[in-house]
Amino acid sequence: MSRPDLSFLLRKDDPLGLHSLMGPDAGPDAAEPMPWPQQDAEPLVDEPLAALVTELRNYQHELEIQNKVLDYSQAVAESASERFEALFASIPLPLLVLDEHDMVIQANAMAHSAFQPTEHDRILVSFMPLVSEQHADRVCEAFLQAREHGGSEVHEVVFTINDEARVCGDLHIACIEIPQKKGPPIAQFLCAVVDQGPLLAERRALQERNTQLFASERRLESVINSSLDAILCVDNAQRITVFNPTAAALFTCAAEDALGSPLERFLPDAASALGLAALTTQAVLGEMEGRTASGKTVAVEVSVAFEQHAGGEATTTVFARDLSSRKKAEAHRSELEAQLRESHKMQAVGTMAGGIAHDFNNIVGAILGNVELARADCPDNSSLLESLQEIEKAGRRARDLVRQILTFSRNEPPQRHAVQAVDVIRDTERLLRVTLPPAIALHSHIVPNLPPLLADVTQVEQALFNLATNAVHAIGDARGMVQMTASLAPADQRLSDRLGLPLATYVALSVQDNGPGMDATTLQRIFEPFFTTKPVGQGTGLGLAVVHGVMRTHGGAVDVASTPGEGSRFTLYFPVAGGSAPVLPAPIERRPALDAPPTADGDNALRRHVMYVDDDQALVFLVQRLLRRRGYDVSGFTDPREAMAALVAAPDHYDLVVTDYNMPGFCGVDLVRAAIATRPDLPVALASGYVTAEIEAEALAAGARALIHKPNDVEELCTTVDRLMHSAGRG
DSSP states (O other), rough: OOOOGGGGGGGOTTTTTTHHHHHHHHHTOOOOOOOOOOOOOOOOOHHHHHHHHHHHHHHHHHHHHHHHHHHHHHHHHHHHHHHHHHHHHSSSSSSEEOOOTSSSEEEHHHHHHHOOOOOSOOOOBBBBGGHHHHHHHHHHHEEEHHHHHSSEEEEEEEEESSSSSSEEEEEEEEEEEEEEESSOOOEEEEEEEEEEEHHHHHHHHHHHHHHHHHHHHHHHHHHHHHHEEEEEETTTTOBBBEEEEHHHHHHTTOOOHHHTTHHHHHHHHTTTTGGGGGGGSSEEEEEEEEEESSSOOEEEEEEEEEOOOOTTTTEEEEEEOOOOOOHHHHHHHHHHHHHHHHHHHHHHHHHHHHHHHHHHHHHHHHHHHHHHHHHHHHTTTTTTTHHHHHHHHHHHHHHHHHHHHHHHHEEEEOOOOOOOHHHHHHHHHHHHHHOOOOOEEEEEEEOOOOOOEEEEEHHHHHHHHHHHHHHHHTTTSSSSEEEEEEEEEOOOOHHHHHHHHHHEEEEEEEEEESSSOOHHHHHHTTSTTTTSSTTTTSOSSSSHHHHHHHHHHHEEEEEEEEEETTTTOOOOOOOOOTSSOOBBBOOOOOOOOTSOOTTTTSTTTSEEEEEESSSOOOHHHHHHHHHTTTTTEEESSSSSHHHHHHHHHHHHOOOOEEESEETTTTHHHHHHHHHHHOTTTTEEEEEEEOOHHHHHHHHHHTTTTTEESSSSHHHHHHHHHHHHHHHHHHO
């Protein structure tokens, strides 16, 4: 029997002493195995027995060697098992060994800590009950793949520990086949669970942060896109990287065309100021000119903000605000300020006119009244009549001038009625033809079936007369033509915006001439009070101011079109009268001023007593003479307190009281109240050259029967006195 070669089991360090068993020449460096020792043949009789003994010894020796080898192998296996157990127990991951029936054969401490944290949790005997239902199919599929390929992985598997605890991790599976002495090998699965909780939490935090950053970016984009200012961002090379919609509208350039362009394309002055980035983080550059894509300049207000990034990069944000609206607003404000100054100037003139009207009315009234008396006293063939007529003509011109001033200065609304345009133009035409030069032709054209206009007929005639007179004076001695036209102006938005009128239909009265026309400088001042282009002594400068005042009080407007050398055209726009507008009353028939008035019983012997109160002595003396010729007894007073004392002393002695409104230290309305309180049935009239709506309402509320506007002529005064006396006599 030969010895087996077991030298491959020997190690150089020979921890088990196998070298000595193999012979002196045995070892890892032996060149060849030691030959089996041969016994010297001894010529013994028992040679077969000795050979058997020797063989048994050799076999025993061999068994000893094999036992030592087995002991070594067992020691090595036990050492490897201990190392595996130590590694299995100390690895910082949950590890489990499962059999083919999902039974947990072995689990390390991390697995017990993860899947059975408390003693009340389920015992770790099976693995699949820990897997959540939504991931069970994936895990089963992973075990099948591990059985086929030796290993598999499943990511983000949720394990249900209890009602409150969950574990999310990646499952790594390795299949180990354990050989059996009989039958096929048994498969076991080594499962490692890598907890992804911290990573998932970090991932969720990153995702939430990314979501917030995205939302912040969207908000910033919305702010930029909805900003009323143009926003441009440029890089280090001053190339545009952001161009919001306001910038696209301001510079009339699409964002796609603007991106990548140099900043100086749109803001050349701002581009040169970007060198301030090294000195500050923001700067206000102020007002400058921008340039649109078409080359048009726009006024903008510019500010910039600088931001330095890591790596040396910088971003510059340019904010440009369009100043076009502000410029228009400033121009409009300047225009309104000019209109306000003009209004203040006209108001000051009106105040001045109201202040002087009282004294001037008294003077004019005294002149006209005395002329009337003088004409009545002069014989028909007297040579004084011609002089008296000239005095009366001059006095009436002065009266008309005062009325123009009062029309301009009064703020009370006019007494408007439904007036036919044809009647107004025909009456004005009759007045004009009396003084019209032979070389100037007067024409009128009236569109048929015009609706009535809502106006004060006297003021409309005065406005048309002033315009026509100005046209005649503008033509001068040359041959020319003046035409008055009445037409219907339908609603026009552009006309309404230009003249500041409500959008409606208007009746348009126009006066046109073919005179020299006016330049732009003159057109700007024609409505200023006392502005005139006529020579000294030929114009007051109030004609067009009166026209402007008439249209203002009527809720209308005046439009002017004039070209030098081609004449002028003035158009008055009056509101159309509605169905509820009052109709102009019929004129009252008047008798000659100095005829005796009718008495209540037809007997002139019954004389009525009139108290006249005015602070102007000349006017009191004139009224006394006028009314005495009419058959009245007249008591004149220049002091209202003396008049009041006389009335209290003899209240039944007077049949009528006529008082001035504005007297030094006393108001005529107070005298009206006192007279009514003394004698309630006594008729009282109030006279004034500056009667506003407030004064009229106050006087009527105090009990006045009539209001007399100065300057009045003799006929108007006498007619009012006769009417009041007649109504008092019937009472």
